[in-house]
Amino acid sequence: MTTDGAASGVRDTGEVLLSCVDVGKSYGGVRAVRDVSLEVRAGEIVGLVGPNGAGKTTLVDVITGQQQANTGDIRIGAIEMTGSPSRRARLAGFSRTFQHPQLALDMTVRENILIGGVGERFGSPWRIFGQAVAGAFHPGTKALDRRIAELANDLGIHGLHREVADLTLGEQRMVEVARALLRRPRVLLLDEPFAGGDPRGVSGMTNALSRIVEQGCAVLVVDHNVDIVASLVDRLVLMDQGAVAFQGTPAQALASAQMRAVYFGGTAG
Amino acid sequence: MSRYPMRTTAGWIAIAAAAGLLLSGCGSDDNAGGAGGDDIVLGMITDTSGGASAYAPYTTVGIQLAVDEINAAGGVDGKQLKVITENDGSDTTQTPTLTRRLLENGADVILMNSGSASAISGRTVCVEENVLCVAPTNLSADIVKAPGNENIYILGPTSEGIGESFAAGMSKAGYKKLAVIADDVPTIQGYVPALVGAITDAGIKEVAQEKIAADASDVSAQIARVKAAGPDVVLVMSLGGQTEALVQNALHQQLPDVQRFSLASIGNQPTTWDLADKGALEGLVYVGSIDPGNERTTEFADKLAKKGGDHSELTAYGVQGYDSVYLVKEALTKAGSADDKAKLNETFQQISGYQPHYGQKDFTLSYGKDKHVGSDGNCGLVLATFGADNKPGDPWPVYQPSC
């Protein structure tokens, strides 16, 4: 499968929305992430690939603020994120999906999406309390519901009032994407969006992604399956043993020795 | 509205079903309310499962004995007495509701045979419904404290009376420093201030006051504190049972030379005597209401023994239950019928000089508009001692309350 990152030249002019510089994270003596630097620009899709145990998940956790980096510097737009809790990342314009869909199974599709759009209303304890009081009297979700309906339509999600438990895994991933997109993020991180999905889900996801980037969003796709990701992204970042092994266009990456070494072992030829 | 979906598809159906259930409950309740129109109904709040269940059954036996006796003798003005009961388990949240339910089921008079706290919780009902309420065994003067006492009566002597008797006895015996050990049950804690107040008013100094958790398994810390305070007399207050035994054993062990006093509960509970170590109760003075020299008491004891069955041992509770029914009978006779509840309350207040079956020979009960405690003086009490066999024995030779 060969794919040429045709549009990459144009998109290079976009501003840098996510940047990691020399990020490192170790547990005890184990260095899970070593001096990783990468950046994602507006309107660009970057794939972060590597085999299991390459340090992808740790890097994602560090970027999202779920774990704190030992060294290095992470920025979303111009905002320094290092050491901030994950909810600050969201307020800086960062959205994500999860490797295992994080959805409340006994709640509806609409409700699971809705939370993606209300973060700024819950900024402080007092505002949370205000939301509780207001919520008891007036739902105040008219505009949000319209946007949810639009998004659902775009992403091909049907039956907003179904319980999430009734959805297929592919549909659940779409719900996560909708949640992440509800408040038009500047940076979107998709964590293994294709794992376990059916082919229809993959094509839906691909369509959705191209629309998202058109709106100037920076997208980072994390996956261990290089084949699917390569067809989709402008650039690939290959991780191995905690460090970046290769960066470049998908075509370059697939042809590279590093890729072969990482995926097929040093002896493979 | 459709924008506002409720996922509780069936919530309201269930509510409707529940409401239906309630309605059907309406119907059955009305039927259940049919206490025979020809009977005079005594509604009794009792406790078979809570804190007062240790003594309430004795009272019930006394009450039933009196009712049977009166019915056998032709009833009151040709009408038979009938007892209906509700169990509140000493849970004061339930008492008012159950009291009202007794009234709904036809009760003409209420007997409060549960804890003092229950009586207090239920007395608002007595006033609001203007119905005569008698608490046969409760000792707390708070039950009949104004305001809100218009319809409730106790027999007495109250905890204050007990305090006065203790005070007089302790003074006469020359004690100076008192230590109090009480369990933390609300009923007992309610007695503490009245009792201790009366004793300290008599010039005896309170050097220690200790609380014991009702389900305590260890009292050594409290006993050590008492010991450190150096009292020459100790007053133990509990509902009886294991807690009392625990304390008495420890006192017997740790402060063998200090005189001990206790409440009626230990005198009335043979099971507690067995829990105490051998000889641990010897010399203990308790305040009882049973005077072996009172002929009326022995007469009652004989009837009770003849009747037999559970809880037919002679206790003050049984006598007081028995007497409370006869008090009610006197009011009923005077009022002519039970139909006018307000009048029944008034005639109860006219009772004077009733000779109860407990206390000393000269003891009488009288009531009045402002006299809701029946006892005419403290000779309703008897101070008795325990013998070496852990059983109640002779009257305390030092002092006996008088009227």
Next chain:
Amino acid sequence: MTESTKKPPIQSEPAVPAGRGGPAALVLLLRRHRWSAEVVVTLAAAALLVAYGSGPSFRQDYVVLICTYGLLALGMYVPYIMSGSLSLAYNAYLGIGAYACALISTKAGWSSLWGVPIGMVLSAAIAVLLGLATRKLTGFYLAGVTLLFGVAFQVFLLDRVSITGGAMGMTVARPELFGQSIKRYQIMVVGVVLVWVVGILLARLRQSPYGVVVRLRKDVPQVVEASGISAGNTGIVSLAIGAAIGSLGGSLFGMMGGVAQPESFGLHIIFLAIFMPLLGGQRSPWGAVLGALIVVVFTFELDLVEDTGTLIFAIAILLVLRLAPEGLLGLVGKGWQRFCRRLGVSGHDDRGVR
């Protein structure tokens, strides 16, 4: 059976199936106006309750007890059922509500009605403090430490005689409004109205953004955080709301009974508080109210053989937990879905938002 046949994506709302006009149309109508239906039916149930309480006077106590327990259960609803924080100090909140009314009327000489807001604010404040101190705890540890708080509170009521009146408690003066003392019957009506209003508000709250956030916090707290919301603060606010509602129930109870006593606020309250919402059903605040109704019926009507009411209640709880985790309303809901399916319409509201 393949994935796709098992879970067909439901495309659009079917029209009323041909030839099944009557009942199916009714179901659709009800579903479309579910919210109005809920208001109407619960209002009718409240009216029935008032009608029931208009009979013999013991029923007024009965109804007020249902309302007290109803508010207690509704107080558990937001923090526990929706938000997943199992804080057990509810005997304290109920007690604070009752004692606030008692203290304000006996010590300050004001109308005991002032005790209502004071109790609510005080309870909420204590809930926040407890919540802040235990914010890192979950599950068993939170349950344990709040239980200890409940024990300490009861000891406080018994022990601080100068403040709480000790074992015998304190009287709560008949509440007065504009110089008029409020009658028992009126208190009962107010109680029913309170439960209904709180129930309706919580039903709305459940569907509001706050409700959605709080419920998601229970299952997927990391999503709440990733959406820019502090899961911890959301939980603490829910604890405060629950405590205030519980305190409201305590005030109602105190004003009706005319007395606040330590024995009314013992640990048995905690058991009731946990089990009532589960018994009735977690999907709706009305489940909590239904649970309260069942509890009162159990304690007063089900002493079949002496003193077995609570035992039967305990067994019922285990059976519900084991066999009908959705509670009684859940069972009814299942029946409803089956009924709808037989009519050929889906019981769920599948329409997208248009």
Next chain:
Amino acid sequence: MPLQLWISVVELSCFAGLIALGFFLVLRGADLFMFALGPLAMFGAMFGAYMVSRNGWPVALAVVVGVVIASGLSVASELLVVRPIHRRTGGEENPSIVAIVAVLFLLEQLAGTLFGRRPLPGSALWRDSFTVGGAVISGQAILLVAVCLLAFGGVAWWLRGSATGRMLRAVGDNERAAAILGIPVAKVRMVAFAMAGALAGIAGALFATKGGVTFTSGLQWTLVGFLAVIVGGLGSVWAPLVGAVIVALLQTWTVYKFGQAMEDYVTFAVAFLFFALRPKGIFQTKVRI
């Protein structure tokens, strides 16, 4: 403090320690706080006391049967209530807590209905008592201490030396991982519940002679054991015992110094402080992954 109080501290420590050891086993084996252990201890003790006082059973027989019943009920609650609910909810914590609290409530009410709601006196296995330096030591207290030390030593040896013991620790650390490794998770959990129930039964039977037992005693007993675990932590088998000693010392000293009412305040304050400052107790477990 007078010598007599030190003896009380030792007795209370051993009792709380035994309950806490039960908690420790279930926490280690199933990652659950088995709050119903106190009521299980109560149930065993009430059964024994009832049989001795009403049916004239020999004390030893009543104690043994009581312990077997406590252990059996513990296993039954795991099999019939806790495990099915644990499984249905995918190991969520709150439903498990509610299930255990429901068992606790049921045991209380069952005991109240079967054995009556009034306190029953426990019967001593060893009725003698000895006076040492003015303080009285009952034979039963000596028995309690001996059994306590034996139980702790035995469990420590079992955890380290036996295959099941080592599996127990693995399951509690990560049930899913243990299942993947082929450890019989269900069996290990059952063993933990059975042992905890038996320990509770022994503790209840031996301690009931001190102050009798009522159907409501169980909750208090649970709280004492809970506190011991909170203070001691889970870092070592002996941690619950250390926690129990500290709690017993503090409670006895508080009552001696300030009277009964302070006990519950101090109890709550200790729990509160430990939760706020050292939530994993004195002896912490090593980092789990």
